[in-house]
Amino acid sequence: MTITQLHYVLAVAEHKNFTRAAQKVFVTQPTLSMQIQKLEEELEITIFDRTKKPIQLTEVGEKIVKQARNIVNESDRIKDIVDQQKGFIGGVFRLGVIPTVMPTLLPMFIGNFLKKYPKVKLKIEELHTEAILEKLKEGHLDAAIAATPLEVESIKETALYYEPFVAYIPDNNPLSKLSKIEVDDLNIDDMLLLEDGHCFKDGILNLCKSSREYDTDQLQLESGSFETLVKLANEGLGMTLLPYLHTLDLKEPEKSKLRMFKDPVPAREVSLIYNRSELKIQIIEALRSTIAGVVKGAIAFQNVKIISPINKNKE
Known part of the structure; x- marks a missing residue:
């Protein structure tokens, strides 16, 4: 049994196709098939049911893949240990970022990071x-930036900053007359939301649910971007909530429509998340320190209440 064979098994398990798996690991399909067959013969079991389309794992194959992933991760740690010992911070690093963080946070730190760690x-x-x-679990990401807490046992979370929710309220809304608002002031039926899949939407629903019951069938207008939500609000179609960093680039007439919440301000926790195996931890720490350095000056809120990004409606 070799680490290479285990890499091949993981590739086939992911792609459910020998040809695509071979392309992924840069070998010919016959080479990959032969090595997996040799492993099956050595173990005297069948890892893949080749009679099904797409290819499926057998019952024992499921267990082998789970263990193979652990072994491959631990083998990667050897190079990781050497890099840390040498103080080397380099190599390929795959980072996932949620859509509601990408456009605001990335420009703030990416230049500094690449200059400091070329x-x-x-x-x-x-x-x-x-x-x-899913990609963290499969080993296709080294880390990610996401709203937390996520309550996933295999994932470690390191908080980067706490970003307040800010209300964007058009002039035709009675709440526009207030200098600051409270959670109890929110009417979910008047709220413009991001489309399904965005954890910021789930955060808003959880925020509103904490004050009153709501009927999700009544939610009408949803969009894929905050920019569209702001335009819809400007048309008098409702109000919306924005992450604080998204409000910094608004034009002055639009900033006049912003209302902060009274303390404690509802906020989302944005964290660097990664597997508990802590592979490439030296790069993760470099990212954390770089982001913390640039965000500290942009967000100075202390008295906040963290709103969960987990979709409570699925519980």
């Missing part, structure tokens, strides 16, 4: 939280 090759993907967790 040997790191960052590969960044914009992904929803669900996809991020």
Whole structure:
């Protein structure tokens, strides 16, 4: 049994196809098939049911894949240990970022980070939280930036900052007359929301649910971006909530429509999340310190109440 064979098994388990798996690990399909067959013969079991389309894992194959993932991760730690011993911060680093954080946070730190750590090759993907967790589990991401807490046992979370929710209220809304608002002032039926899949939407629903019951069938207008929500609000179609960093780039006439919450301000916790195996921890720590350095000056709120990003409606 070799680490290479286990890599091949994981590739086939992911792609459910020998040809695509071979392309992924940069070998020919016959080579990959032969090595997996040799492993099956050695173990005297069948890992994959080749009669099904797409290819499926057998019952014992499921257990082998789970253990193979652990073994491959631990083997990767050997190089990681050497890099840490040498003080080397470099190599490919795959980072996932949720859509509601990407456009505001990335420009704030990416230039500083690449200048300070020129040997790191960052590969960044914009992904929803669900996809991020799956890719972390499969080993296709080294870390991610997401709203937390997520309550996933295998994932470690390091808080980067706490970002308040800010209300964007058009002039035709009675709440526009208030200098500050409270959670109890919110009417979920008047709220413009991001479409399904965005954890910020779930955060808003959880925030409103804490004060009153709501009927999700009544939710009408949803969008994929905060920019569209602001435009819809400007048309008098409702109000919305924005993350604080998104409000900094609004034009002055739009900033006049912003209302902060009274203390404790509802906020989301934004964290660097990664597997508990802590592979490439030296790069993770470099990212954390770089982001903390630039965000500290932008967000100075202390008295906040963290709103969970977990979709409580699925419980």
